[in-house]
Amino acid sequence: MHTLPLLPLDVATLAPLDGKKLLITGGARGLGEGFVRAAAARGAQVTIADIAAQAGEALAAQLHGDGFAVSFVRVDLSDPASVEAAAQAAGERMGGIDGLVNNGAITNSGGKIASELSIETWDAVMNVNVRGTWLMTMAALPFLRASGQGRVVNIASDTALWGAPRLLAYTASKGAVMSMTRSLARELGSYGITVNAVAPGLVEVEATAYVPAERHRHYLEGRALPRAQVPDDVIGPVLFLLSDASRFVTGQVLPVNGGFVMP
Known part of the structure; x- marks a missing residue:
């Protein structure tokens, strides 16, 4: 099978975010770290919110040392009080919040069939991925409205679009995030707030x-673009949806998976 070469991402070509104040959950590692680095490089002020305090503080310190306006606040998305405190701290620290990336999530149920899932695992995934996304959006809402x-x-997942097996709790949670995106877009549109989702592949x-x-x-083997997917592939669409270029785009779920799913 022929596979495509992986070309480097030129951050300079991405949507500008000059002066934007962004709160990014799950920003200490993985995809979230990519969002933080790219957003800061494109001119945004960023607060990283993550439960992984050591990694988040280290990333913020590194980027701050490089001259970027990046800070860290710890958050436990399963704890409503922690979510409220994190959003408040971020908004006060940056002098507002213009954009929120709900990236923080857990999997926990990987590899198990539906009958093997425990109620505790199901609840843990839903509390972080679904309730945590809702709570963080509501906690940031006063700042978003003021913006x-x-x-x-x-950040959803294409697993909810094709029905990935042995991943039920996670897949269901990301389906809920997609539905929440559409409903919130209608509720918050009158405040000038757009709400969209990106659904990456693996x-x-x-x-x-x-x-x-x-x-x-x-x-x-199932992708129209036959190569592995890396964090850089998701960064561009997320920055676009945070930028002024997407000001009339809302309630949309954008699959970013190389054509594995084409809904």
């Missing part, structure tokens, strides 16, 4: 290292 041009980008990051090689091969 007059707020942007919310939810991205090669630390968090997907547990995924069996067979699943990686399934994705590779």
